[in-house]
Amino acid sequence: MAKVLVIEDDPQTANEIAAALGDYGFEVECAHNGRDGLLKAAGEKYDAIVLDRMLPGDLDGLGVLATLRSIGSETPVLILSALSAVDERVRGLRAGGDDYLTKPFEFVELTARLEILARRRTTPARETNLRVGDLEIDLLTRQVRRAGRAIELLPREYRLLEYLMRHAGRVVTRTMLFEEVWGYHYDPQTNVIDVHIGRLRRKLEEGGLSQMIHTVRGSGYVLRRSE
Amino acid sequence: MFSVGLSEIRRTTSFRLALLFLALFGAASLILFGFLYWQTAGYVAGGVDDWLTREMTARVSDPSELDRQITAHMVADPAGRRPFALFDADGHRIAGNPATLPSPLPGMDRVFDFTLPRGGEPVPFRGILHRMPSGGIFMVAQDMRDSREFRDLLLGAMASGGLWVLILGLSGATIIGAGALGRIDGVTRAIERIVDGDLSERLPSGGTDGDLDRLIQVVNRMLDEIERLMHEVKGVTDDIAHDLRTPLTRLMAGLERARRRASSVDEYADAVDEAIAESKGILATFGALLRISEVEAGARRAGFTTVDLNTVAADVTDFYEPLAEHKGICLSLEPDGVSAEMSGDPSLLFEAIGNLVDNAIKYTPSGGRVRLRIFGADDRLGIEVSDTGPGIPEMERGMALRRFHRLEKCRHTPGSGLGLSLVAAVARLHGLHLAIDDASPGCRVTLRRDGSAPGELAERAFSSV
Numbered sequence: 001m002a003k004v005l006v007i008e009d010d011p012q013t014a015n016e017i018a019a020a021l022g023d024y025g026f027e028v029e030c031a032h033n034g035r036d037g038l039l040k041a042a043g044e045k046y047d048a049i050v051l052d053r054m055l056p057g058d059l060d061g062l063g064v065l066a067t068l069r070s071i072g073s074e075t076p077v078l079i080l081s082a083l084s085a086v087d088e089r090v091r092g093l094r095a096g097g098d099d100y101l102t103k104p105f106e107f108v109e110l111t112a113r114l115e116i117l118a119r120r121r122t123t124p125a126r127e128t129n130l131r132v133g134d135l136e137i138d139l140l141t142r143q144v145r146r147a148g149r150a151i152e153l154l155p156r157e158y159r160l161l162e163y164l165m166r167h168a169g170r171v172v173t174r175t176m177l178f179e180e181v182w183g184y185h186y187d188p189q190t191n192v193i194d195v196h197i198g199r200l201r202r203k204l205e206e207g208g209l210s211q212m213i214h215t216v217r218g219s220g221y222v223l224r225r226s227e
Numbered sequence: 228m229f230s231v232g233l234s235e236i237r238r239t240t241s242f243r244l245a246l247l248f249l250a251l252f253g254a255a256s257l258i259l260f261g262f263l264y265w266q267t268a269g270y271v272a273g274g275v276d277d278w279l280t281r282e283m284t285a286r287v288s289d290p291s292e293l294d295r296q297i298t299a300h301m302v303a304d305p306a307g308r309r310p311f312a313l314f315d316a317d318g319h320r321i322a323g324n325p326a327t328l329p330s331p332l333p334g335m336d337r338v339f340d341f342t343l344p345r346g347g348e349p350v351p352f353r354g355i356l357h358r359m360p361s362g363g364i365f366m367v368a369q370d371m372r373d374s375r376e377f378r379d380l381l382l383g384a385m386a387s388g389g390l391w392v393l394i395l396g397l398s399g400a401t402i403i404g405a406g407a408l409g410r411i412d413g414v415t416r417a418i419e420r421i422v423d424g425d426l427s428e429r430l431p432s433g434g435t436d437g438d439l440d441r442l443i444q445v446v447n448r449m450l451d452e453i454e455r456l457m458h459e460v461k462g463v464t465d466d467i468a469h470d471l472r473t474p475l476t477r478l479m480a481g482l483e484r485a486r487r488r489a490s491s492v493d494e495y496a497d498a499v500d501e502a503i504a505e506s507k508g509i510l511a512t513f514g515a516l517l518r519i520s521e522v523e524a525g526a527r528r529a530g531f532t533t534v535d536l537n538t539v540a541a542d543v544t545d546f547y548e549p550l551a552e553h554k555g556i557c558l559s560l561e562p563d564g565v566s567a568e569m570s571g572d573p574s575l576l577f578e579a580i581g582n583l584v585d586n587a588i589k590y591t592p593s594g595g596r597v598r599l600r601i602f603g604a605d606d607r608l609g610i611e612v613s614d615t616g617p618g619i620p621e622m623e624r625g626m627a628l629r630r631f632h633r634l635e636k637c638r639h640t641p642g643s644g645l646g647l648s649l650v651a652a653v654a655r656l657h658g659l660h661l662a663i664d665d666a667s668p669g670c671r672v673t674l675r676r677d678g679s680a681p682g683e684l685a686e687r688a689f690s691s692v
Contacts, residue, residue, distance in 0.1 A: 184574040189511055195549040
């Protein structure tokens with residue numbers, strides 16, 4: 001079970017985050033100011049840290065992050081912020097943050113991103129092919145096969161599938177897909193990604209094969225091996 | 228106008244300016260008068276001294292003739308205005324006009340001032356003494372009353388002239404100051420009414436093209452602009468109230484309905500899902516509003532990098548292509564051969580172009596076309612999105628840029644009505660000009676550098692569409 005430290009000054013928000021993360025299967029600890037957060041983060045081993053950008057006192061979110069990185073901690077950090085400006089995001093990531101989420105956010109989004117952050121450290125970096133059930137992709141030749149039959153994908157479809165495969169069994173939100181596959185940072189607020197996924201789905205299920213990409217009610221998708 | 232206190236007039240700029248000029252003029256006059264006085268008085272005194280020295284030299288050159296000359300002089304000048312007198316070694320007058328030696332005795336052969344009694348009054352004289360070989364002292368003097376009077380007259384004229392200048396200057400300054408104060412009071416009262424909330428009030432103009440009037444005209448134009456903006460803000464606030472209140476009402480109604488009627492967990496879950504969906508919609512509207520303000524504030528220029536419009540447009544086309552295909556619309560991109568690089572925020576440009584394409588796809592009927600066209604750096608840099616939909620009536624084009632504005636016939640289609648105003652804000656941030664015109668049929672939206680490109684160039688670009 002992944003262990004997460006939540007550093008958030010508002011107790012109610014902290015409790016909501018802890019409850020939501022608990023529901024999604026994380027083990028959660030909370031700290032309510034920068035100093036406590038830093039002590040905990042430095043003293044114990046966590047799989048990921050959720051860090052509020054604005055903390056009371058002389059040690060704010062970016063201060064905690066900078067200190068943490070300066071003592072050599074590599075724990076993935078997701079920054080939560082009420083500041084949405086693009087340069088705030090850039091500053092957060094530059095200070096050593098691994099992901100940035102603007103308040104208010106959906107918990108599906110938070111947990112999906114945390115799962116990927118927490119897992120990133122344990123995933124071997126070098127792979128030449130990915131396999132989920134009867135679906136297989138070759139990362140070098142970019143060939144996709146399902147149940148032994150080759151599937152022709154457009155470059156964009158291939159990247160969607162690769163991202164879903166890399167995080168198979170985990171929820172991936174539309175925003176995450178958009179950021180990862182198209183490389184732009186904003187919430188597109190349309191159902192266009194659904195149409196892209198719909199196309200990919202049809203290609204994967206051609207010939208009466210079972211469904212692999214499932215829609216998660218609310219905001220995302222999950223790729224699972226078919227039973 | 229004159230009910231205002233003198234102290235207030237004293238504070239006006241015009242009064243102070245008038246005073247300053249008065250002081251400058253006064254100083255200049257003083258210098259002029261001083262120079263005149265110095266020159267004139269010096270000339271008069273110099274004349275007297277010259278005469279005294281000359282007379283003395285002439286008289287004493289031949290001492291034997293002196294007695295005769297004294298007698299002759301006394302006949303010529305019985306009033307003693309230019310007295311000649313000879314004294315013995317003890318200082319007693321031997322001959323000449325009535326006079327006494329001044330005491331102590333001044334140096335010989337040097338011009339000096341002294342007084343002699345005339346009619347019981349001491350009268351100023353200027354004289355010169357010479358010791359004769361006999362041991363006596365010969366004196367030649369000159370009555371100075373005339374030249375003193377001339378000097379006093381000069382000084383008096385200067386003083387009274389100065390006084391008149393002062394009086395005229397001060398009253399002039401006061402009148403000018405009071406006039407300015409009257410104008411300022413009028414302006415102040417107008418401003419106070421504006422501050423109190425009457426935005427239709429304007430500053431009173433004197434109807435001339437004086438400097439104050441020019442200033443007032445500029446301020447009045449600024450007030451026009453402020454009034455327009457205030458109306459716009461009020462309009463936007465009303466729109467926000469409407470567009471947020473509607474989903475909030477639905478949200479509350481749904482929740483209340485669930486509490487009244489829902490009897491199973493599934494029904495409750497459905498109600499919660501509905502509520503979450505509504506909240507998301509509200510947050511999206513709210514977020515879009517914040518983004519527009521953020522973009523309009525220009526803070527995002529910090530995130531600018533070099534962007535190629537060709538790349539962004541290709542990504543947008545790639546992103547929306549399935550949606551267009553789904554609706555049976557042909558989405559195409561005409562890239563420019565040369566690079567269309569500019570400094571900008573790629574995400575914002577994607578969002579803006581995406582918005583235009585999204586709108587075009589939304590309003591174009593099945594079987595239509597949506598075309599993107601890039602103008603490269605050689606041309607006036609920009610992008611154009613045209614469709615074969617119903618277009619925007621000319622009357623509504625300006626309105627379409629307003630926040631929350633939805634064309635009447637589109638009220639029922641989903642959307643926040645914020646898209647085009649976000650596009651406009653992004654365009655402004657990137658120094659692009661947004662234009663909506665008729666693609667006959669359909670609508671054409673152009674984001675393009677405002678350039679001094681020759682008209683026929685623009686003509687050619689448009690006619691080929």
